[in-house]
Amino acid sequence: MxxxxxxxxxxxxxxxxxxxxxxxxxxxxxxxxxxxxxxxxxxxxxxxxxxxxxxxxxxxxxxxxxxxxxxxxxxxxxxxxxxxxxxxxxxxxxxxxxxxxxxxxxxxxxxxxxxxxxxxxxxxxxxxxxxxxxxxxxxxxxxxxxxxxxxxxxxxxxxxxxxxxxxxxxxxxxxxxxxxxxxxxxxxxxxxxxPESPRWLLLNDREQEARGIFSRLMSRNEVEVQIACIRESVSEGRxxxxxxxxxxxxxxxxxxxxxxxxxxxxxxxxxINAVYFYAPTIFEQSGVGTDAAFVQAVWVGIINIVFTLLAMALIDRLGRKPLMLIGLAGVVVSMAICAGSFSRASYELPENRAGEVFALTESEVLKPLVGVRFENDVAFKNALKQRLTQEEYLSHQSALMQLAIDVNAKLVLIGILGFVASFAFSLGxxxxxxxxxxxxxxxxxxxxxxxxxxxxxxxxxxxxxxxxxxxxxGIVGTFSIYGGFALLGFVLVAWLLPETRxxxxxxxxxxxxxxxxxxxxxxxxxxxxxxx
The missing domain is CATH 1.20.1250.20 (MFS general substrate transporter like domains)
Structure with missing residues (x-):
């Protein structure tokens, strides 16, 4: 090594x-x-x-x-x-x-x-x-x-x-x-x-130490050329x-x-950090439950590693700009998939599972909501908050969401993992x-x-x-905002960013x-x- x-x-x-x-x-x-x-x-x-x-x-x-x-x-x-x-x-x-x-x-x-x-x-x-x-x-x-x-x-x-x-x-x-x-x-x-950075040592007039470190990193001839170049670039001093x-x-x-x-x-x-730091919370919104949400969060980590390795293999071959453009385009598409999936979701506590709802809260406080259909997550959550205490809402939100939501959870998972893959391949x-x-x-x-x-x-x-x-x-509005910013970033990168490879x-x-x-x-x- x-x-x-x-x-x-x-x-x-x-x-x-x-x-x-x-x-x-x-x-x-x-x-x-x-x-x-x-x-x-x-x-x-x-x-x-x-x-x-x-x-x-x-x-x-x-x-x-x-x-x-x-x-x-x-x-x-x-x-x-x-x-x-x-x-x-x-x-x-x-x-x-x-x-x-x-x-x-x-x-x-x-x-x-x-x-x-x-x-x-x-x-x-x-x-x-x-x-x-x-x-x-x-x-x-x-x-x-x-x-x-x-x-x-x-x-x-x-x-x-x-x-x-x-x-x-x-x-x-x-x-x-x-x-x-x-x-x-x-x-x-x-x-x-x-050791300390040899470039920093040269910048601070510690040439002998820098030479010693550079000698571990390159041949003797390369050391002299490198030191001459760095001297020129830091001639102004710190x-x-x-x-x-x-x-x-x-x-x-x-x-x-x-x-x-x-x-x-x-x-x-x-x-990206909303997805990373709230991964189980996001997956719970698709109704998969707490344990499954933690499992899907593990998949976020696996996808991260795979696509970061792919980026490492290609960054010095394809260059920085192509990876940025591919990744930003992927973020736009992935956020569109997530937002589109949740926009078609509905929320209803089913009458045939009312017993499970009442067992969660140990009361029938949510009985007026059973069989009522909500078209978006914000309306459903607000209805829950009106009838539950803060502690009850925090404790039972995931389970109630799992009972109520009707959404294509697999498509949501594809969108989130696609987003993570796009980030790990480029912006990261x-x-x-x-x-x-x-x-x-x-x-x-x-x-x-x-x-x-x-x-x-x-x-x-x-x-x-x-x-x-x-x-x-709501989750649709949130993901739409992220996708819009990714689209703006794509335009600016395509217009202004040069290649540094x-x-x-x-x-x-x-x-x-x-x-x-x-x-x-x-x-x-x-x-x-x-x-x-």
Whole structure:
């Protein structure tokens, strides 16, 4: 195994911990809603609190990485994941749970720093695949969380002595959150085995250390060429944060900034984190029941892995732009399938199953609704809320939905899995590759932080608003909004995004920082001596 690949695998474990931390809440939110009596806004806060922390971390991550080094910041991030996992598992109130999740969100800065580090140790010809390892680990983390949630849910329903002794049957959601401690500790330990980024060392006048690291990554002749190219690109030296921000927002960088914002915002505004973080909730809307919803959430994780691997195999062959266009088109089609399926659904508590309805609530409070047909989910849920207490509604919503809904659940599943596949094939891995490529060495940290803030802010709004959207706009309106934004993203990417495949970071800096997008496409990397 090459040194570059080993370093990339270790650093990208942060992606695994992020994926686990972010998606484990999909199985937790229902339990905490019942235990703490949460309304739609509070449920949204439990889910989105990490992303609020990520917004703050995004302001600081790049500048801290430029000031103290990529590896140092990654160690701090790993420690935050450990603290968050412990505090989340032992949270005794809604406020403490949100606070613990918020602390974990500060560690989401790994999404920006890990691709930066990997891009700075990888060669131009393999950079796309190497940076995509981080996205693959995110998908593995998502999948591991879905599987762990399902496994713990099944264990909690049994009566095995060791399950009872450990309290899994009583503290199910706490075990779901607490198990993250294991990968977080592993990540922190392994970060002590990697070197600092050689490009960062050169930027900070530590050439001898940089030479030593580059010698592990490439031949002696390539080391000299690479160092000469990096010297040229960082000849201005490290810039103060305000100077870097001014340069980022200056006229020469306008195209690059717009491209970064288009890709960064498109990744989140199409609703992927609503699907990831509320997967069981979404599947429950199709009437499959809680256990089946958790099983289908596992399929989300499997599809993630398969299509992320496919993207990794093709990103350095087809290029970044084709994958983005294919993925965005897939999101549009998938959301149309989901919205169309639910638009034809109806909701009616059947008279021949009235006994089951009354058994759920241990009363006949829902008797006036039996046999009444509702044409959309919002009307049905509002009718339930009028006759049930908040606790009763949260406890029985899934079972009542399963009894009432008439929808093509298989078509809904196809739409959701198609959406996940489209994202994993494009927006997921390609965004981080592009952001690690298009910004100049001297302001890369600050630039990725700025785009990260926009990315995290959009993600936060999507997660926070999703329970409210389901309650007030309905699932058809919610999915239609996501599909509309995907269509807009497709148009902008097709119009503005150039291809960056096969070019070194220094080549892209010259081409994108000074020239137009058309020059980037026409640029011949073979004519530039600065190829890694």
């Amino acid at each position: 090459s040194h570059a690949l080993r370093y990339a695998l270790i650093v990208s474990l942060g992606g695994f911990v992020f994926g686990f931390d972010a998606s484990v809440i999909s199985g937790v939110v229902g339990f905490t809603a019942i235990e703490f009596g949460l309304n739609e806004f509070q449920q949204g806060m439990v889910v989105s609190a990490p992303t609020l922390g990520a917004i703050i971390a995004s302001f600081l991550a790049g500048s801290l990485a430029d000031r103290f080094g990529r590896r140092t910041v990654l160690k701090l991030i790993a420690a935050l994941y450990v603290v968050s996992a412990i505090c989340s598992a032992f949270a005794t109130t809604y406020f403490l749970l949100v606070l613990a999740r918020f602390i974990g969100g500060l560690a989401f800065a790994s999404l920006h720093i890990a691709p930066m580090y990997i891009a700075e140790v990888a060669s131009a010809r393999s950079r796309g695949r190497m940076v995509s390892i981080n996205q693959l680990n995110i998908m593995l983390g998502f999948s591991a969380a879905y599987f762990a949630n399902y496994l713990i849910l099944q264990l909690s329903a049994g009566d095995l002595p060791w399950v009872v002794a450990l309290g899994i049957d009583v503290h199910t959601w706490r075990w779901m959150l607490g198990i993250e401690i294991v990968p977080a500790l592993m990540y922190l330990a392994l970060l002590y085995t990697i 810039q103060a944060v305000l100077d870097a921000v001014r340069r980022l927002f200056g006229r020469p960088m306008r195209l690059v900034l717009v491209l970064g914002l288009i890709v960064g915002v498109s990744q989140q505004i199409t609703g 891995p390609v965004m981080w590759v592009l952001l690690s490529e298009i910004f100049p060495n001297t302001i890369r940290g600050v630039a990725i932080s700025c785009i990260g803030v926009a990315n995290s802010a959009v993600s936060y709004v999507v997660q926070l608003a999703f329970p409210w959207e389901l309650a007030h706009l 096969g070019k070194t970071l220094e080549q892209l800096e010259k081409a994108l920082g000074v020239k137009s997008a058309s020059n980037v496409v026409a640029h011949d990397p073979q004519k530039n001596a600065c190829a890694v």
